[in-house]
Amino acid sequence: MDFFSAIILGIVEGLTEFIPVSSTGHLILVAQQLPMDPEFSKLFNVVIQLGAILAIVVLYWKKFLGVLMGLPSERSAQHFARNVALAFLPAMVIGFFAHDAIKEYLFSTQVVAVALVVGGFAILLIERNKPVATVFSTEAMDWKTALKIGFIQCVAMIPGVSRSGASIMGALMVGVERKASAEFSFFLAVPTMMAAATYDIYKAKDVMPEGGWDVIALGFVTSFIVAIIVVRWMMAFITRHGFTPFAYYRIALGLVLAVLVATGTIT
Numbered sequence: 001m002d003f004f005s006a007i008i009l010g011i012v013e014g015l016t017e018f019i020p021v022s023s024t025g026h027l028i029l030v031a032q033q034l035p036m037d038p039e040f041s042k043l044f045n046v047v048i049q050l051g052a053i054l055a056i057v058v059l060y061w062k063k064f065l066g067v068l069m070g071l072p073s074e075r076s077a078q079h080f081a082r083n084v085a086l087a088f089l090p091a092m093v094i095g096f097f098a099h100d101a102i103k104e105y106l107f108s109t110q111v112v113a114v115a116l117v118v119g120g121f122a123i124l125l126i127e128r129n130k131p132v133a134t135v136f137s138t139e140a141m142d143w144k145t146a147l148k149i150g151f152i153q154c155v156a157m158i159p160g161v162s163r164s165g166a167s168i169m170g171a172l173m174v175g176v177e178r179k180a181s182a183e184f185s186f187f188l189a190v191p192t193m194m195a196a197a198t199y200d201i202y203k204a205k206d207v208m209p210e211g212g213w214d215v216i217a218l219g220f221v222t223s224f225i226v227a228i229i230v231v232r233w234m235m236a237f238i239t240r241h242g243f244t245p246f247a248y249y250r251i252a253l254g255l256v257l258a259v260l261v262a263t264g265t266i267t
Helices: 003-016 024-031 038-059 061-070 075-105 110-130 143-157 163-173 178-203 212-241 244-262
Strands: none
Touching: 003 038, 003 061, 024 038, 024 110, 024 163, 038 061, 038 110, 038 178, 038 212, 061 075, 061 110, 075 143, 075 178, 110 163, 110 244, 143 163, 178 212, 178 244
16 A cells, blocks of 8 residues: 555545444445555554544543543543443444454445445434434433443444444434434444454454555544544534435435446446
C-alpha cells in the first residue's frame, strides 16, 4: 500500500465511523479500487479504526476521566461503566466465536449493497415510529436497556449495516433520546472497536509487510483528525435534521452498488 492509499482510507474511516452509513462497507468498497494486498488491507482497515476511536477519547476526555475517578464512590460513574460494559458484552462473545466466519463469508460488495439498502429503510422506519424518549444520558439507563442495545449492535457484524447505526437506532427503539443515543454509541465504540482491532491484529500479525507500520500510522493519524471534525459536526447536524438524510444516502448508494455489481462494473 502506498501513502496516497493510506490517506484516502484514513479519510474514509474518519468520515464514516460515527455516522450511520457503515465505515466497514465504505472501506471494503474503496479498498477494492486501490493498489494494495487484500490481506494487508484487512489489517490496515481495522487498525485505522483505532484512530477514530482515539478521537472519541480526546473529545470526551473529561467524561472518561470523571467516570474513572468516580468509579469507587459515585453511583453515576458506576452506572456509566456498567451500561457500557453490558452493551459491549454481546458483541464480545458473538464476535469471538463468529469472527472467522464473518470475515470469510460476509465481506463482499453484494452483502454491503443489500445491507446499506435494508439499513436505510430501517432508519426511516425507526425515525418515524420511535417511542417517546425517557432516557437522556448513559448514566440514566437501566441495565436492561444497555443490554438490549448491545444485542442490537451485533447486527452490525454484517458489513454495510453500520455499528454506529445499529447502536444508535437500537437506543432510539428502547426510548433513549437522540443526542444521548449518539453519545452512547460513541462511548460503546471504544471497548468494541479496541477489542476487535486487538483480535484482528493478533490474527493478522504474520501478514505485515516491510514498511507496513508506516502506512498504518499515516492512516491512523488521518482517521483521527477527520473523526474529530465529523463527530463535532454530527452532533449539531442530528439535532436539526435527525438521521433521515443518512437513510436516503444509504439507500441510494446501495442501489448504485447493486447495479454496478450486476453489470460487472465492479467485483
